[in-house]
Amino acid sequence: MLSKKTKYGIKALVHLAKKDQRCPVQISTISSAENISQKFLETILLILKKNGILGSKKGKAGGYYLLKEPNHVSMADVMRILEGPIAMVPCVSLNFYEACSDCPDETICAVHNLMEEVRDSSLKIFNNKTLADFI
Amino acid sequence: MLSKKTKYGIKALVHLAKKDQRCPVQISTISSAENISQKFLETILLILKKNGILGSKKGKAGGYYLLKEPNHVSMADVMRILEGPIAMVPCVSLNFYEACSDCPDETICAVHNLMEEVRDSSLKIFNNKTLADFI
DNA sequence: CATTTAATCTACTATTCCGATAGGAATTAA
DNA sequence: TTAATTCCTATCGGAATAGTAGATTAAATG
Numbered sequence: 374m375l376s377k378k379t380k381y382g383i384k385a386l387v388h389l390a391k392k393d394q395r396c397p398v399q400i401s402t403i404s405s406a407e408n409i410s411q412k413f414l415e416t417i418l419l420i421l422k423k424n425g426i427l428g429s430k431k432g433k434a435g436g437y438y439l440l441k442e443p444n445h446v447s448m449a450d451v452m453r454i455l456e457g458p459i460a461m462v463p464c465v466s467l468n469f470y471e472a473c474s475d476c477p478d479e480t481i482c483a484v485h486n487l488m489e490e491v492r493d494s495s496l497k498i499f500n501n502k503t504l505a506d507f508i
Numbered sequence: 509m510l511s512k513k514t515k516y517g518i519k520a521l522v523h524l525a526k527k528d529q530r531c532p533v534q535i536s537t538i539s540s541a542e543n544i545s546q547k548f549l550e551t552i553l554l555i556l557k558k559n560g561i562l563g564s565k566k567g568k569a570g571g572y573y574l575l576k577e578p579n580h581v582s583m584a585d586v587m588r589i590l591e592g593p594i595a596m597v598p599c600v601s602l603n604f605y606e607a608c609s610d611c612p613d614e615t616i617c618a619v620h621n622l623m624e625e626v627r628d629s630s631l632k633i634f635n636n637k638t639l640a641d642f643i
Numbered sequence: 644c645a646t647t648t649a650a651t652c653t654a655c656t657a658t659t660c661c662g663a664t665a666g667g668a669a670t671t672a673a
Numbered sequence: 674t675t676a677a678t679t680c681c682t683a684t685c686g687g688a689a690t691a692g693t694a695g696a697t698t699a700a701a702t703g
Contacts, residue, residue: 374592374593375623377662378661378662379662380597383619384617385660399677400679407608409610410663412664419680419681420678422680429678431669431671431677432671432672432677432679433671433672433673433678434671434673434677435670435671435672435679436679437675457509461509461510462515465662475542475544482519483518484510494630496625497629498622511690513691535649535650547692548691550650554650564649564650564651565649565699565700566649566650566700567647567649568647568649568698570701571650572650640690
């Protein structure tokens, strides 16, 4: 299941991408336009900022804005930041690899091989899809 | 993230599929061969039985066995039984559909369209992969 | 029939994560 | 100086995970 954090994050990013100007958009504007709890959205946008996707401006007339062009923000980036690993098991994750304690040999593990295929196909989609595709 | 329930379930099913004879295999045998907590595995196998994947025999020389040929047990079946919906959001689920309360129009929702693609590609893999592929 | 073996059922528990909320501090514009 | 806005930390209830414990039922064997 996709977390609401990621879901809301994607919606907020698309919202920002639609305003191609570099002027900041306030949290309250996004939250009411996209039906997202404002307080919850605060924490999400902060995470995206700390990970180099968004910039912000404090104070009056402040808000958030995209740091890159929409076509340079891939869904794979967003997913990894908000949702974590794209792979369904750590033993097939490219960026968050971890061995299974119970598995003597990955190469012959059914779960490993199955989920490797799933990871490949998902990654292909997430890598090729950017914010620009949703404007 | 794939739950351990599903992970263990797949491993147990593959274990059973490798013994193509119809003689029952005991929980304790599977749990020690696959490094799975026996008590936890009990509940998993019971679920698979209640969903028509496994049969069982009680008492001495009892155990679990596959009800169908390995090539007739798809990963999509197993995933839906143990993990739940294959889709990452309910609004793109074929078997567990549910509308989003916050979304005014699915057809133009970025999350919806993105996750629809992901569902299609994952489903293609899960539908075409059966236990027989892991023997 | 009694015993042993093994699945079945019910219930409980500890831990973690999710989705959200609260309240205040820091910063900026007017 | 004031109002608006992001930034930060902390907390919380509820749900889900990953088990565990113990009693019950059913079948085979002697």
